Amino acid sequence: MNHWIVAPVLLPAMLAAIIVLAARFHNGLARVMSVAGTVALLAITLGLFLGASDGSIGVYLLGDWAAPFGIVLVTDRLSTLMTLLTAILAVPVLLYAIGSNWDRRGRHFHALFQFQLMGIMGAFLTGDIFNLFVFFEILLIASYGLMIHAGGGARLRAGTQYVLYNLLGSTLFLFALGTLYAETGTLNMADLAGRVAAIDAGASSGIRVAAVLLLLVFAVKAAILPLHFWLPASYSEAPAPVAALFAIMTKVGAYGIIRIYTLVFPPDLASTQGLFDTWLLPAALLSVAVGMIGVLGSERLDRLVAFSVVGSMGMLMIALSVFTAQGISAALYYAIHSTLATAALFLLVDLVRDRRGDVGTDLEDATPIAGSPLVAGMFFAAAIAMCGLPPLSGFVGKLLVLEAARASDLVVLAWAVVLSTSLVAIVGFSRAGSQVFWKAHEVAARRADDLETEADEANVEDSTPNPAPLPVVSVGFLLALIVAATVFAGPLTEMMDATSAQLFAPEAYISTVLEANGKVIEYDGGHGTEEGEAH
Amino acid sequence: MELLVASAIGVMTAAGIYLVLRLRTFPVIIGISLLTYAVNVFLFAAGRLTTDAPAVLRDGVETYADPLPQALVLTAIVISFGMTAVVVIIALGSWLSCDDDLIDTPRSESDPEVADVVPRGGVSR
Numbered sequence: 001m002n003h004w005i006v007a008p009v010l011l012p013a014m015l016a017a018i019i020v021l022a023a024r025f026h027n028g029l030a031r032v033m034s035v036a037g038t039v040a041l042l043a044i045t046l047g048l049f050l051g052a053s054d055g056s057i058g059v060y061l062l063g064d065w066a067a068p069f070g071i072v073l074v075t076d077r078l079s080t081l082m083t084l085l086t087a088i089l090a091v092p093v094l095l096y097a098i099g100s101n102w103d104r105r106g107r108h109f110h111a112l113f114q115f116q117l118m119g120i121m122g123a124f125l126t127g128d129i130f131n132l133f134v135f136f137e138i139l140l141i142a143s144y145g146l147m148i149h150a151g152g153g154a155r156l157r158a159g160t161q162y163v164l165y166n167l168l169g170s171t172l173f174l175f176a177l178g179t180l181y182a183e184t185g186t187l188n189m190a191d192l193a194g195r196v197a198a199i200d201a202g203a204s205s206g207i208r209v210a211a212v213l214l215l216l217v218f219a220v221k222a223a224i225l226p227l228h229f230w231l232p233a234s235y236s237e238a239p240a241p242v243a244a245l246f247a248i249m250t251k252v253g254a255y256g257i258i259r260i261y262t263l264v265f266p267p268d269l270a271s272t273q274g275l276f277d278t279w280l281l282p283a284a285l286l287s288v289a290v291g292m293i294g295v296l297g298s299e300r301l302d303r304l305v306a307f308s309v310v311g312s313m314g315m316l317m318i319a320l321s322v323f324t325a326q327g328i329s330a331a332l333y334y335a336i337h338s339t340l341a342t343a344a345l346f347l348l349v350d351l352v353r354d355r356r357g358d359v360g361t362d363l364e365d366a367t368p369i370a371g372s373p374l375v376a377g378m379f380f381a382a383a384i385a386m387c388g389l390p391p392l393s394g395f396v397g398k399l400l401v402l403e404a405a406r407a408s409d410l411v412v413l414a415w416a417v418v419l420s421t422s423l424v425a426i427v428g429f430s431r432a433g434s435q436v437f438w439k440a441h442e443v444a445a446r447r448a449d450d451l452e453t454e455a456d457e458a459n460v461e462d463s464t465p466n467p468a469p470l471p472v473v474s475v476g477f478l479l480a481l482i483v484a485a486t487v488f489a490g491p492l493t494e495m496m497d498a499t500s501a502q503l504f505a506p507e508a509y510i511s512t513v514l515e516a517n518g519k520v521i522e523y524d525g526g527h528g529t530e531e532g533e534a535h
Numbered sequence: 536m537e538l539l540v541a542s543a544i545g546v547m548t549a550a551g552i553y554l555v556l557r558l559r560t561f562p563v564i565i566g567i568s569l570l571t572y573a574v575n576v577f578l579f580a581a582g583r584l585t586t587d588a589p590a591v592l593r594d595g596v597e598t599y600a601d602p603l604p605q606a607l608v609l610t611a612i613v614i615s616f617g618m619t620a621v622v623v624i625i626a627l628g629s630w631l632s633c634d635d636d637l638i639d640t641p642r643s644e645s646d647p648e649v650a651d652v653v654p655r656g657g658v659s660r
Contacts, residue, residue: 130607137614144621148628156629160560161638163622167567168555170618174574174611181604182581 001516002051005060005073007044008083008121011037016114024108031098034110038094041117042087049080053495055502057512059127066518068191074127076509077499078332082124082255085336086248088481089343090117092474096347097241099470100354105150105239112149116142116245123252127513129180129264130187132256133173136221140166143249146242147234158237165230169220176213183207190513192264193506204271211265211272215280218260221253224280224317225287228310232294235309236302240350243306244343250313251335257320258328262503263510267323280321281410285417287314292421295428301352301361304432305345308386311425312338318418319401322408325504329496330400336492337393337485341385344478348379351471352436363432367447368440376437378475383429385482388422393485398422400493540580547573560626560636564619571615578608 015037023030052058058075061067094113096102103109119139126132144166148159181187183206184195199207216227223231231250235243265272291311298304316338319330353361355369369375381392388394398418405414485492502508547569554566582601590602630636 130610134610134614137618141617141621144625148625151628151632153629153632156625157633160622160626160629163618163625164555164560164563164567164638167615167618167622168570170614171567171570171574175577177607178574178578178581178604181578181607182583187603 001060001064002058002075003060004044004048004051005058005075005125006062008041008048008087009073009118009125011041011044012114012118012121016111016118019111019114020108023110027104030110031103034113035091035094035098037114038087038090038117041121042084042091045080045083045087045121048075049084051075052077052080055498057509059513059516061516061518064518066520067514067516068186068188069520070518071131072127072188072190072513072516073122073125074509074513075125077495077502078255078258079124081332081495081499082251083121085251085339086117086120086124089248089339090245092477093241093244093343093347095477096244096350096471096474097239099468099474100241100350102150102239102241102350108145109149112142112145113245115139116146118142120248120252124255127189128187129189129192129260130177133170133177136173136252137170139249139252140170143242143246146245147238149239149242155237155239158233162230162234165220169217172213172220173217176210176217179206179210179213183210188513189259189263190510193266193510196264197266197269199271201270208271211275214260215257215275218253218256219280219283221256222250222317223253223287223310223313225283225290225310225314228287228290228313231310232303232306235306235346236300240346240353243302243346247309247339247342247346250309251316251339254313254316254320254331254335258331258503261323262328263506266506276321276323277409280317281408281414284314284317284321285410285414287311287317288417288421289314292424292428295425296431298428298432299363301349301363301432301436302346303361304363304428305342305349308345308425308429309338309342311421312342312386315398315401315418318414319404322404324404324407325497325500326407327404328500328503329493330397330404332496332499333400333485333489333493334397337385337397337482340478340482340485341382341394344378344382344475344482345386347471347475347478348375348382351375351475352379356436363435365443366436366440367444368437372437372440374472376433378472378479379433379437381479382482383433387425387429389426391486393482393489396486396489536584536586540576540584544573544577544580547576558638560630560638563638564622564626567622568615568619571611571619575608575611575615578604578611 015033019030019033023033052075055077060073062071062073064070097109116139119135119142122135123132123139126135144159144163147162148156177187180192183199184192186192186195196207220227235246238246261267288311291307291309291314294307294310295304298307316331316334319327319334349361352369352375356366359366385392385394388398402415402418405411405418408414551566551569551573554562554569557563557566582604585598585600588598588600589596590600590605626636
């Protein structure tokens with residue numbers, strides 16, 4: 001048994017506790033520990049990723065109890081890919097938080113950050129669906145704290161909405177799990193796969209309810225259209241590094257859909273037919289449309305980026321809802337791209353906000369910001385990636401999505417929506433970019449003519465400090481990753497193809513999990529049924 | 536007993552959903568609590584309803600209560616309890632700093648009152 005599998009969960013959990021207890025009054029110490037832990041996490045997840053890249057499946061039995069009874073952690077291509085993506089994202093986000101002093105604007109930033117990482121890692125690694133719920137709750141509790149980090153009225157109000165919406169989502173998750181358990185009598189994903197397949201087509205009403213409820217839960221997390229209302233307000237009001245880290249949280253929902261609907265409810269299962277092409281695909285198309293129209297209609301730069309998250313999740317779901325091997329691999333590539341691009345954009349918005357004084361992120365006239373050529377250039381690159389223009393990864397991702405959509409009945413509609421919303425997004429982003437970066441020079445010239453007071457000029461100069469190096473470097477790192485995802489699109493898509501091929505052949509996963517040797521208590525007094533198998 | 540449990544879950548869920556759709560934080564939080572009670576009982580029922588049956592193995596006993604849902608309910612109770620505490624504190628903070636307990640985020644453009652309380656863009660700098 002490979003003990004490294006549990007390390008991505010244990011390391012941040014221990015570190016967070018140590019930071020709370022030992023380093024709560026030492027900001028410097030907390031920073032050092034947090035960065036060291038996140039880099040170590042990156043190394044561990046990279047090791048797991050390389051270990052799983054030959055297609056092997058690793059199982060970790062918690063407490064060494066055998067599979068359907070104990071909780072298992074499983075590493076396969078998909079879960080190690082997602083943990084690696086999380087760790088890669090966490091490093092620049094954390095460096096940004098430190099460089100921009102965001103972590104000092106409230107208490108316990110680093111501890112909450114580590115708990116958040118623990119929850120995300122656990123959600124990706126677990127092989128037990130109730131354990132998935134628990135890790136969801138861990139990442140949500142940490143995200144509640146991070147979301148209202150540094151306080152403020154608007155942020156607390158958005159935080160209230162966010163928490164309430166997610167509490168409803170958690171309740172729905174529990175209803176789904178209750179239904180699933182009532183129908184199958186197990187909560188281990190590999191075991192569920194066999195038992196769901198064994199249910200008669202005639203008695204499948206309960207399991208269909210469970211499948212739809214679970215899809216709703218993951219759709220809430222992934223912000224698919226009728227359930228996306230929590231996202232724009234909370235992402236735009238959250239502190240920038242937190243919003244950037246949240247870029248991976250919507251992907252946890254997408255991961256849940258991919259995992260559960262390839263393993264437990266596979267596409268050829270009779271009782272869950274039509275779930276994706278009848279319901280998810282239209283919802284995904286609507287998400288893309290509403291997200292991109294929101295980009296066009298936003299009055300603030302941070303809301304604009306938040307709506308682009310809704311749009312890009314819709315794009316991911318279009319590829320996903322086709323539910324072919326090609327579709328899943330396109331969705332995974334798009335997930336990597338959209339995580340990096342979203343995070344870079346949220347951090348850039350914060351760089352802009354810091355330098356615009358009272359105007360903040362409103363798309364209004366203001367004087368130019370310091371270091372504007374650099375920030376504007378980076379915003380330009382990130383916006384190109386987000387809109388899906390060549391030459392960056394968004395373009396490659398969108399091509400893959402379009403290609404995958406050809407397998408669907410709604411291909412004409414899907415192509416029309418994807419292509420026309422791309423245009424809307426381009427208009428939205430260029431309007432915002434020119435308002436913030438170009439029109440500013442005009443405004444500055446006009447104001448100088450009008451006022452001609454030197455004191456004002458001096459004020460403007462003073463209020464716009466040059467960008468500190470660390471935040472700019474971390475945004476640059478994210479952009480470099482986007483470029484790398486574009487340059488190495490070939491090897492990456494091959495990797496995604498291998499991942500989705502593994503997902504569509506779940507027999508190896510199921511047998512590896514169920515045949516792992518662990519403790520089982522043999523009981524031979526009386527005729528009692530074995531624990532956990534009361535049905 | 537099935538009818539009683541099922542209708543109790545149904546009534547609590549209906550009341551919870553009604554309260555969740557209110558506009559102010561207090562009834563919404565009460566509604567969420569009702570929903571979590573409903574889901575806890577529902578999880579119990581997922582292990583089938585039995586009376587007077589032991590949950591752990593014992594000699595000479597034929598019927599058992601399913602122990603797993605009981606463990607699940609315990610987890611769910613702890614989590615929902617903690618979550619309710621968190622949401623109460625956040626709602627309280629939001630009420631204290633915004634001077635009202637409405638759920639909706641007001642449009643800062645059209646609502647001058649709120650625009651005064653919360654300076655746009657530069658929150659908590």
